[in-house]
Amino acid sequence: MSETKQLRSAQWFARTGKDGLIYRAWMKNQGLPAHEFEGKPVIGICNTWSELTPCNAHFRELAESVKRGILEAGGFPVEFPVMSLGETLMKPTAMLYRNLVSMDVEESIRANPLDGVVLLCGCDKTTPALVMGACSVDLPTIVVSGGPMLTGRFRGRSIGTSDVWRFGEANRIGAMSQQELYQAEAAMCRSRGHCAVMGTASTMACMVEALGLTLPENAAIPAADSRRKVLAQLSGTQIVEMVRADRRLSQVLTRPAFENAIRVNAAIGGSTNFVIHLMAIARRIGVSLSLEDMDHLSADIPLLVNLQPAGAFFMEDFYYAGGLPALMKALEDKLHGDIPTVSGKPMRENWSDAVCYDPNVIATLEKPFKEGPSLAVLKGNLCEQGAVIKPAAASLPLLQHRGQAVVFEDIEDYKARIDDPALPADENSILVLKNVGPKGYPGMPEVGNMGLPKRLLEQGVTDMVRISDGRMSGTGFGTVVLHVSPEAAAGGTLALVQTGDYIRLDVPARRLELEVSEEELAARRARWQAPPMVTRGYVQLYQQHVSQADQGADMDFLQGGSGDRVTRDSH
Template sequence: MNNSTDEIIKAKGLPSDAVVCGIDRGGHRSLLYSLGIEKEEMSRPFIAVVNSWNEIVPGCAPLREIASFVKRGISEAGGLPFEFCTIGVCDGLAQGHRGMSYSLPSREVIADSIEIMLKAHCFDGAVFLGSCDKIIPGMLMAALRVNIPSIFVQSGPMQNGCYKGQKLSMPSLREYTGKYFEAEITRAELEKIERCTMPTQGSCAMLGTANSMSCVVETLGLGLPMTATTPPFTSQKRQEAVTAGRIIVGLTREGRRPRDYVNKNSIENALKVGFAIGSSTNLVLHMSEIAREAGIDISLAEMDEISAATPYISKVHPSGTVPFNDLNAAGGVPAILQSLGDLLHGEERTVSGKSIKEIAEAADWEDKNIIRPRENPFHSSGSLKVLWGSLAPDGAVVKQSGVAENMRVHRGPAVVFENMEEAVEAVEHGRIEKGSVVVIRNEGPIGGPGMREMQLVTTLMVGTGLSDTTALVTDGRFSGATRGPCIGHISPEAALGGPIAYVRDGDIISIDLNKGTLDIEVDGDELRQRASASARKSRPAADGVLGSFVEHYLRKSEEKERCL
């Protein structure tokens, strides 16, 4: 018997050795030969290019080109790139119908599918190419779970549209739809607006979840400076992609992993940046799960405290009039870091090799009207506000940066809807009285199922003028495109017997963002009587991926964790 231990491929001390090293790995090597890979290439680090490119999501469409530049950088630095794709949902296309039930569950599918690919093929490092709402969170979860050297490159924002001098993004269009229902514009005008709102590919030109999470990636230290705001199909984005490809090979050889960068301090930094610029309330959902993957606990109360201590320094659409793509010329995330200064943990390192403080000091802060100095903020506290009270014993969240001053405190009669579709129809047909509180229930993670966004309702309310006088509360969630007095994530949700399940038309609901309260002015005994007299509605049947999602949240509920 030949017991030779001669090496065909010399071991690198990396995970991919398990695939290519050893006499008994001949079948593995033969499979790689079939791909056109030469023997000498097998001794290089195996780098995954994890792409979310597809042809239906405008935010993902630029990623095919970006991947080609990333792979060039990997090859130049001595790595061996392998590209594969994961799924990606466009929340804009999934908005307002049952397709939205699949948006949040897609995050877990993305994380799980990437984990499978990275682990099964023993990759040594990974470059993550993401864009839209649940893609980047899912990728971050996977990166931290697998914990091999990683770097992120986002597609970047599309250019904003323009109509009669007004800068447009997705929520602008939906608000104009509300104006159409109020007969303020014609159908022909609305069609013109539809055609010019989104003139290029990229993530929507607002501070929705996609761009919020891009800023998170950069602040966590897993992306290069400016990568969140650089537009696609530009020389700057292409150079970022090449540079990221080169850097990942170095990170892999040095053994620098995501958990070396993501810790409690860097998570606090990311939240502060998000709250400083009016990020989506979906940050609450995603950052808690991202932190969990890193072995870190961060509570809803902690997030509220972080927001309260963070000045609001940039009014990006929809909370203001500045489209997200204008942040790039203003200085991007580095300028935001410079403005926040010692409010951040400046010593935290990044994949660029620089610390947060060093990136901030080197920032080209070009426009101090778009990104204000922290000494001159739009508001002394950040965009997130957590509310507690008899309607939300376990909490609820609101993007307070998008709420007009006159609606920070509101008291009005409830108008109850059992799902989003009922509420949309009522708004479109003018059946909501000004001064009321719209209640949409059975839209939580379990009751929906899937925790749909209520964006179609909220933008219609803005367009019809209702948001000036009328609030909305729900156990569902909101798009980052939302503005107005819209309170979501009410917990416990209706499907778990939370108080929102027993609200009746005409019940008085009081909201106070200054005090952080959300109450139903119904005696506790009366609510308990309603609960005991009500037959709990059976949850909607859910199979497939939605069934798995419901089981996931039921387990969290049983563990007495908040269903955010």
């Protein structure tokens, strides 16, 4: 059988009669002869470029490198846009729209004459959104990340986006002026690319490489480094080969691939957002995965990578030290090395030639950077379906702690009262924030690492236990319990917590308990009223159908996929 007959795009471009005329004629109005797109693998470049997504603002240029690789391999590239999620600018939160983008991606791929897809993604939610959508179609697919920005330099030291939280607290107590903040912001984000620390964007880039969805070294090459363009061109060449081999996402995204990603995430000290995104991707591709898997697969993996916010260095340093291949080589006894990747080669070949050039950045299992797991899943009466914490970024004395709750009913309540001198909080209190989960906010914003009361900051307090049904930026740090499920807006026990209640956190035992009797909780539940929901548009659809955090906060009707078949013609 000829390649034309095998190609999905032939259903459009190889047809005769009126239908073939229409499909080809309108492509030709771009100045293209038929032989450019007829009989060649048609490769879609799914681009999340936007000037409102600064992390991805260089993607038009990156797409040109991908196109060169596709053309070199005998394919035909077609670039198309999808909704872009700018983490730093979108309100109320980019996470509200992750599922919407996944729908945009899924339907754009399925509806068009594409044989394979290159996903251009970088900023936090663009990576999981694009992978989720592509999983539901299951064409040959490769991911190209945009890369981290260069390390910032301010007053003689290296800085990155984790310093946003430090600088912000210093400004609140008068230790850093607004003028100094202006100077710092110019020095912090000094090149193209996403956050320079092991935040969510970097975690997602590591995730897709660990899953086998990218070429080696994708995760860490800085955006400003010319080698990022080289990788993009090689990825363009590779996707054409994938189409000819019919190597689809479902062949790469196996259960062992997800296990590799979880172990790698533990070793790099990745963002807690990894949990919610990987769970959603697994449910799209049909792999069984649970919070318990996240916990037990991470339990024996110490922190090996010394990057902010859990350590000292930056993504640029990680790349120079050997990048993710060197990290995976250090972990090879814990990983599945024989599973397939987008290259068609087994995963172990991605790290076989890797070398660690700086043990201060990438440690070994024998001499890790930090002992103990960097991710833990909690259970208890305050989080029946689970919650997560990042011990690697927490204060050791607070990982086992009992304190009285200081409750904020929503984010507006928190903002109104956190700096009130009369707030009944001391360094032993536990700050509890409700109604910032998937349904409650809506969209589950990154507000879980609440700023501490100004009065306590002035006393020198730098960390407190904080609990919410929201998320935390991967650039954040502290003893922060996140993703409490069920959330307050869904009637979880979190909704019933009152100021003065005692809460016990025991991370080594994986427990989070509210010390209130069942009888009292039943009485409170009888008085509880669900908050009002939105009554129109996408947000209404989201609140009605979004799953809880422990299931990935995807829409219930989006789990699984419909494949690549288009059942009806439009002409």
